[in-house]
Amino acid sequence: MIGQEIIDRFVALLGPKGVVTEPDDIAPWLTDWRGRFHGASPAILQPDSTEKVAAAVTLAGQLGIPLVPQGGNTSMVGGATPPPDGSALILSLRRMNRIHALSPDDNLAICEAGVILATLHDAAEKAGRRFPLSLGAKGSATIGGLISTNAGGTQVLRHGTMRALVEGIEAVLPDGSIFQGLDALKKDNRGYDIKQLLIGAEGTLGIITAASLRLVPAISARAVGWVGVRTPADALALLRLAEARLGDSVEAFEIIADDGLGHVLSHIPGTRCPIETRTPWHVLIEVDHADLSDPGPAERLEDALAQAMDKNLAVDAAIAANDAQASAFWRIRESLSESERAQGPALQFDISVPVARMPTFMIDAAAAAERAFPGTTASSFGHLGDGNVHFHVRAPKGTLDGPNWIATDGQSINAFVHDAVVAVGGSISAEHGIGQMKRAELGRLASPARLHALRAIKAAFDPQGLMNPDKLIPRPEEG
The missing domain is CATH 3.30.465.10 (Uridine Diphospho-n-acetylenolpyruvylglucosamine Reductase; domain 3)
Known part of the structure; x- marks a missing residue:
């Protein structure tokens, strides 16, 4: 239990602005971004310099008090949420913003x-x-x-x-x-x-x-295109063609299933499909130049897409005519997660697979999940160029109690999807981290060598185990 006398010592160290104790001010920082993890803490430490961070860490070590570092609290895996028993202090870096x-x-x-x-x-x-x-x-x-x-x-x-x-x-x-x-x-x-x-x-x-x-x-010129394709395999072939024709000016290459596009169009006011033909899959591609070379990126992208059409890799395509239209294309991509959430309860996976296997995985894993868990629907979108798949399994239609569905079926679905990822040589975390949400799964699926190395490094740096406890490192019983 962290008593008032301990908090007073941190106030003396950091000053009155350096410690937040008002429960209403602490409350917004006790729940993770997705609202799945809830913690407790009697205070938030807010040092405004590296030296004060060092002083706070030193005092916490002397007192044996765990610290949970926190920035914007945007973790998707509960990585910045304190333990529910109130045994840790949050250490916020938000005042260090220079x-x-x-x-x-x-x-x-x-x-x-x-x-x-x-x-x-x-x-x-x-x-x-x-x-x-x-x-x-x-x-x-x-x-x-x-x-x-x-x-x-x-x-x-x-x-x-x-x-x-x-x-x-x-x-x-x-x-x-x-x-x-x-x-x-x-x-x-x-x-x-x-x-x-x-x-x-x-x-x-x-x-x-x-x-x-x-x-x-800075970007001097850019071109943003929307391409309709038949399959993820065609999308990958399009990526390779674009890289061959455009080199490293290809800034982004996103793949989106048509049902995901449909969710955005029905949920986000003012959005519309950038092309006339609705295809099973869509690609958003951006080409950027740091100089105004001739031909510019729009002309080069148009040439590459024309070649893709000749090779039957693309069904339809459009290139944004101006920045406003380019932003509209990107708004669709950036609204996918929000639109997916509006469809009802779902389990969302941030995973990665080898790029060459991503097209097959996106189709096969979705079909396999729907067979294994009748009534669910599965789909994905992601960064095709780096193998990052955002894979969603939605609850059966009519499911009203999302938390109960997740509590009942979530563990089985998690294991099913993660097993499929590991089977193709992928990772259960692509860009969101492990946090506490994926810690047990890491323990279940990681090799003994990886687990030994993680624990040995943690023990060497933090022998007291006070730095962000119960995050990332699997417990012994978890692997």
Whole structure:
């Protein structure tokens, strides 16, 4: 039990603005993004500097109090939710929201962990650069959380995940020491790469306080196209054709089942199908140029799509005539999750499979799930270029009690889908992390070598087990 005398010690350390104790102010941060996990905590620590984070971590270690790092609280797997017994304090990085430097010459931004992604986008744009990672929660997700979960998004095909965009990290380790790693060195062979260990660790090895991030030139011209295709296999062939014709200017390549498009059109006002022909599958493709080369991206994309039509890979296609139309195309993609939720209770899976196997998986896994769980419907969409599948299994029509359906059938469906993923050499977590939602499944499916390594690293960094407890690392009974 964390009593008032302990909270008073943190107030003395961080100042009155550094600790939140009002229950109404704490309440919004006790539930995860999806509303599946609910925790309790008597206080939120809000340090405003790396030194104060280090002081708070040191005191927590002395008192044996677990800490749950939190940014925008946008975790999709309950990765930033405190335990329900109130045994941990939340450590929020939201006050650490400064961009310390942004250099167009170095193509580098140095910012604190609490900087919101959209804020970094705006700052980079003003400097004639951009940070090439975007996702639906960009208005609330923070840099520290994105690094801690190795976030992905729609631009991974060209620029990679967060891991590829982080040039340096500053972090407070579980013993309270500060890891100074913001120098963006291209060559650094001083043993284990601590930066890479912290990326994707979900706050279990320490608390990221700042980062040096890679920027890229601003887009001078772009083309966004919508293509109707018959099968995911045709979509993959189209991707390979586009890469051959357009090179690395292919920024994004998204595949969407027609039923997903239908859900958006029926749920989101003002949306319409970009092409005249409704096809079983759809592709959203964006081509970007950093310079105004001739021919421009629209002409090059048009040429590639014409070749795709000649090869019978595409049924119909449209290229956005202006930015407003391009945004309308993207609005469909960005509304898929919201529209899916409106269809009723569902289990949503963030998984990845080898790119070459993704077309077959999207069809076969959906059919297999529907056979195994009569009355359900399954479909998917995703980032075809990097193998990331967002796979949904919806409850039978007429299901009113979603939580009860998930409690009754959820575990079996989870195991079925994850077994199918592992069978084709995939991963049960593509871009959302493990958190607490997938921890037991990781324990069930991961190899003994992987589990041993995860636990050994955790024990070495955090022998007291105080950093984000019960996240990521499976318990002994779970594998």
